[in-house]
Amino acid sequence: MKRKMNKLFILPALMLPLLFFSCDAQGDFNFFSLQDDVAFGEQLHEEILANPEEYPVLERYASQNNQAIYTYVEDIMNRILESNEIYNRDVFEWQVTIIDKDVLNAFAAPGGYLYFYTGFLNFAGSEAELAGVMAHEIAHSDRRHSTDRMTKVYGIQILWSILLGEEPTLMGELLANLTTGLGGLAFTRDNEYEADEYALRYMYSVYDNPVVNRNYELRAMQDFFNRMEDEYGVEGDGQLDFLRTHPYNDDREANMTSIWEDLGSPVGVYYTDNHNAIKLLLQ
Template sequence: MKQVVAYIFVAVAAVGCASSGKVSSLLFSPSDDRKLGEQVSQEIESNPQEYPILSQSQYPKAYQYLNSMKDAILKSNDIDYLQEFAWELKIIDNDEVLNAFCTPGGYIYVYTGLIKYLENADDLAGVMGHEIAHADRRHSIKQMEKQYGLSILMSIALGNDPSQLAQIVAQLAGTGAILKFSRSDEAEADEFSVKYLADTKYACNGAASFFEKLIKEGQTGGTPEFLSTHPSPSSRVSDINKTASAEACSTKTVNEVGMNYADFKASLPK
């Protein structure tokens, strides 16, 4: 049975902020977000057994496709930290994990399991938009400020606390204790996924497709923790579609020219 990691589409509890305007953390600066994200990225790449990252030189077509999707989303006028954050993307080769996550500072990771589970580009763009919102709205860094405190978090960002760094990686990747997420930030990440995609060729309500697929399949093999501890998928689908209506953006499935989603999946390891 494939593992549905609770971190998919989960937003982090944070200090209250509005759904518009640039987000500021109480203590960390955006440059500190990036420093922490860089440390997380280095920790992930130092552990290929747990996080087997596909080589860009060996899978250039897969990376070209996914980076094109990422770049399209980042062109949205609603991205606050386009220049400040790294926005680097890596694919983790694990078909048993249905997950994607984005570290503070914009280091994006997508599992092959999620890519193969989803059925079209709009679905994955919706997931990626949501994860980008976690970083750009600074949800995770705010929760980490509460959980670790400024001095410890700064030490981790500077690479001086490897044991705590490993714990943060496990939390972000969904392989350990999951960060506790608020419903308001969950809703904000859904909202901004729609806003980001409204400026692209992808269906702006693509984030709803993941939930629709889970509903359709009836969560065979047991109910994932994600579904048992957060608002129902049907509510999320409804709210995402309401946002799409309010934004008056296209919900039509993307018409891909050249490499399509099926080609992209076929370009990954079997």
């Protein structure tokens, strides 16, 4: 993807952390402000819209089927966003874009921008599976894993000098890396564990909520990853982007099971028929 390095666009947003240094929930220092996360997400989104060959967006208003697919996916997102464990639900943009490509992939950009491929929607076996992975992507964005990662990799000193315009080359590199999920800085193993944990917590926190009207089976997310691993091989084979960015293994599965047990081993529902109806529209 060709990147437009628009320094003037980013710099005003970068001024904000001068006044509002932020820490994440673990007390780790994040150099960037919440508004920076949104600005980075916006920039990435514009790049995606400007590259229809690589990212052919499913046009919402091209057909009634497409509208129904968007409504289904957005409703799932909005249900998860009812969770009061999502810190930035009123600050970030929270929008989902569907990429019309038969590729098993999904990713989250900073600031609440979520992307799902039609190949991913086809692979998911139930609404609960899709909700689980979507909650995981929401957690990456809400927990600010991209800008946390940038803070750790570059360090405060270098980020200051970039901010002051002393490192123009690094400024370009930083912008390129922030559009992560597209081959930039990979999330860490800890990021993945945290995203799994929060995904389960988000979904469980809206159980029996009449507005949400879904008790998603929390183990559906494990089903999804297990099936993906069965079909596409073990982590790190480099063939499938989603497995490369979300390496799945027995430790991750055990971690999810133990969180599920901590939550009282709740039994939920898969909503498989809802998902099958949408798959028919994708044909």
